[in-house]
Amino acid sequence: MMSPMSEPNPAPTEATVPQMAIDVVSIFPEYLAGLQLSLIGKAVDRGQLRLNVHDLRDFTFDRHSTVDDSPYGGGAGMVMKAEPWALALEHVLADRAGHGGGSAKPTLIVPSPAGAVFDQRIAEDLAGVDHLVFACGRYEGIDQRVIDWAAEHFELRPMSIGDYVLNGGEVASMVMIEAISRLIPGVIGNPESLTEESHEDGLLEYPIYTKPSNWRGREVPEILLSGNHAAIARWRRDRRLERTAEVRPDLLARLADLSEEDLTALERFESQR
Ligand code: JFB
Numbered sequence: 001m002m003s004p005m006s007e008p009n010p011a012p013t014e015a016t017v018p019q020m021a022i023d024v025v026s027i028f029p030e031y032l033a034g035l036q037l038s039l040i041g042k043a044v045d046r047g048q049l050r051l052n053v054h055d056l057r058d059f060t061f062d063r064h065s066t067v068d069d070s071p072y073g074g075g076a077g078m079v080m081k082a083e084p085w086a087l088a089l090e091h092v093l094a095d096r097a098g099h100g101g102g103s104a105k106p107t108l109i110v111p112s113p114a115g116a117v118f119d120q121r122i123a124e125d126l127a128g129v130d131h132l133v134f135a136c137g138r139y140e141g142i143d144q145r146v147i148d149w150a151a152e153h154f155e156l157r158p159m160s161i162g163d164y165v166l167n168g169g170e171v172a173s174m175v176m177i178e179a180i181s182r183l184i185p186g187v188i189g190n191p192e193s194l195t196e197e198s199h200e201d202g203l204l205e206y207p208i209y210t211k212p213s214n215w216r217g218r219e220v221p222e223i224l225l226s227g228n229h230a231a232i233a234r235w236r237r238d239r240r241l242e243r244t245a246e247v248r249p250d251l252l253a254r255l256a257d258l259s260e261e262d263l264t265a266l267e268r269f270e271s272q273r
Pocket of ligand 1: 110112115136138141159160161162163164166167168169172
């Protein structure tokens with residue numbers, strides 16, 4: 001089966017050189033179609049991102065396009081067979097040579113409940129890589145031998161998106177692709193909105209408001225209408241500290257150098273609780 005996204009994107013409208021190539025291998029390539037919407041799709045159209053989704057079943061040769069089998073040693077569920085994965089990943093490696101891919105090994109991200117937990121720091125790290133490949137498993141996961149083999153041809157990164165159980169790697173890959181690709185210069189419209197964000201500096205964001213100033217009897221905090229930019233900045237900083245102390249004390253504990261004003265504000269919130 002050929003998915004609508006399975007082969008190279010149409011020629012970019014402008015003659016820009018792609019800054020990153022992303023390949024995804026999955027038995028549900030249609031799942032990844034959502035990536036074509038919004039900012040990521042536009043980056044693909046502009047030629048800033050090369051995104052190719054491959055159907056694992058295209059690398060099977062039996063009548064039923066078999067990708068799974070029962071686990072050696074017994075146990076529940078099925079395991080993805082090594083050979084279709086090796087052929088798909090070899091196809092991606094060969095394709096890369098044809099696109100004048102860099103000399104470094106591409107990075108292979110394998111979504112797995114047993115991976116290291118993906119976070120903003122890892123997203124920033126991966127945004128600097130020229131070729132990312134996502135191997136989306138299903139069932140109980142992929143035969144370990146093809147993962148071990150792949151480590152010889154790729155920078156291997158087994159990754160989890162968090163401590164909960166999913167049915168496969170597709171949604172996890174979409175999460176990681178969205179988090180990574182929006183960090184590529186030019187993919188997001190306003191680079192300032194990147195630096196201001198939650199997790200960029202380890203604090204949650206301040207609450208935001210827009211017109212009308214009174215909505216169903218609820219007023220916008222008065223200070224935001226004051227025009228006093230220094231006071232607004234302090235108020236916003238305080239709201240960030242307060243929110244973070246309230247819902248993510250783990251993030252606060254990781255902050256190294258808080259100012260005297262920040263520490264005073266935190267003590268005030270503490271005594272108010
Ligand atoms: C990822 C997956 C399965 C074994 C397999 C492939 N945070 C996360 N939770 N679950 C996954 C994930 C990530 N990233 C995940 C890939 C696969 C789950 N499964 C199903 C569930 C439990 N144990 C197969």
